[in-house]
Amino acid sequence: MKVEFEQYFKQLLGEENVYFDEAHRRVYSYDATKKHYLPDGVLFPRDEEDISKILKFCNDKGIIIIPRGAGSGFSGGALAVNGGLVLAFEKHMNKILEIDLGNLVAVVQPGVINMHLQKEVTKYGLFYPPDPASMEHSSLGGNVSENAGGMRATKYGITKDYVMALRAVLPNGEIISAGKRTIKDVAGYNLAGILIASEGSLAVFSELTLKLIALPKFKKTAMGVFPSVKSAMNAVFKTLASGVTPVSMEFLDNLSICAVENKFNIGLPKDAGAILIVEVDGNIQEVIDEDLKTIKHYFLEENASEFKIAKDEKEAKDIWFARKSCSQSITVYGSLKLNEDITVPRSKLPDLLEGIAEISKKYGFKIPCFGHTGDGNVHTNIMIEDKNDQEQVKKGHLAVEEVFKLTIKLGGTLSGEHGIGISKASFMNLAFSDAEMNLMRNIKKAFDPNNILNPFKMGL
Template structure:
């Protein structure tokens, strides 16, 4: 209705009133028009180092992620590529990646002291090797660091070697459920006959799943691709995960909201929407909310 509000405070702590800022964040334009944002700046650490672990299979890599994060250190990034992703990048760019590896983990640590970095890298090496890592490489300079991250930055465009259409979803599960998630996706690949390369931000349990459709003009095959995606959503939810970690719901995932939320929860979302937007003029129909 055009009322102006300020959500949140500049104070470090604030428990007065409801967390309106939290409701607005990631609401996908359903609740308000944001005209001004105040951000907290965090000082950039003075030093950083990157490393890569090579694993014989995806399960070992996912277990290494879980055990590493449970050890108490917090890498800046913990990214993974499965075998299909590794092979795609190598076929496109010839970077000398280990194409026989089941998966690779690319990680980065930072800090203000060299000793901090060494401490974290030693734990990473130990936890990786405890979980089957067959090669642990630490980048020695900026060039090697860039080469390590090249694969992750270019994997999305590379996997198009497997199909003209990419059904890409960004499901997220608890880190402890990553091995089960990737195992079940492997079974779906066999069931439906699609290559499903996976990569993503395993440090926070976020996996980019890509069902590759060779010929999207074949409507029957494309429909099977969407059925495969729906099964992936169901698996993620059964593992106490979520439909999206980054990309949001929008229109394409709206039909699946009821897989993840009860009727009572959907009704609550609708009432919140109506409280903010009584005339339903902000992104109507998004996120599975009623028109």
């Protein structure tokens, strides 16, 4: 990048907020995909005005901008695949600006860490439900850009259900606001609607207004052990059809159970077909107990050999430990994990898991599956024994493609919560028609005619 650009930004933002040196570029070249691409520099805007001036300048000069949250994304959304300047918010734009108790909203800057907001609103007896697995380090700007999901989606929905309004800067430097602190707002196009999940490719968020709800007073965790995946799925369907909506209904298949047990020795039944972990919450203890009774009824009806309700927080934590250790434990099956966050309509979960078992057999890979049964979101992990065996890796990617094809055939989506980025860009044509892809390109152009904002992502 030209020296004059560096000088311009240093004058604009101050020396301490502009880095074109190798060390900084390297630090901002990674994300959770473990791929890396060196950006040309890193900028730390102090406020919305800074973002506006940076974008206007870059738009005029044709300089690529990559907005970056915490770099915890699994799809490469924050990677500078073709150079350009990373816009990082963690240094200055990381403040909770307001917690509005009258309207139950929080106003935050994009760099605020999800967990930071969670903790803060708890002080007021309030609750921000979206809880991506990365919540201890991922930023809310990144969460909104990827429309992050999480464990609580069955009952509480996902990030988009909590974005009431936002401020954003267009590539030409113009500042817009979209939405209000109101449930109802139907004036003009739903600009916030199209910006959510746009992976930083349409505008740069400068402020987010997020919906809060009252913190449920009680919650309980329980676990059921099933002879097969199918019986576990049936238990899920029966529970949800009864009108009981747990916060989470998480499942582990046999491979996941064995992996966790082998690694941590916590007493999981290695002969079980599946485990379901449910959490229920509410304001009245008796209702929760009633819900658990209903759940137990359907679990036993589906031949659960065990139904355990956590007596206290420690027991609840122990139960959750099994689920939360899946991702790290399954590495016993191989040194390379091709993990995808596919999602199908809930009723198609048994078909999906059967299909994956067939793909596993066909390719000879172990494919442990775990995830969010309540919302059809399954983390499938194709395990390659030796990551240096190029033949196996190639075969693994073919297996991934089959998993995607199966998912689409079942009415599902390439990504439930991670986004497309670069990881799944080449599969977009499996899921979208030419007309749909062209429409997305036209929308991209409507916001970003010079294509400076996070280009070369999402297959656009």
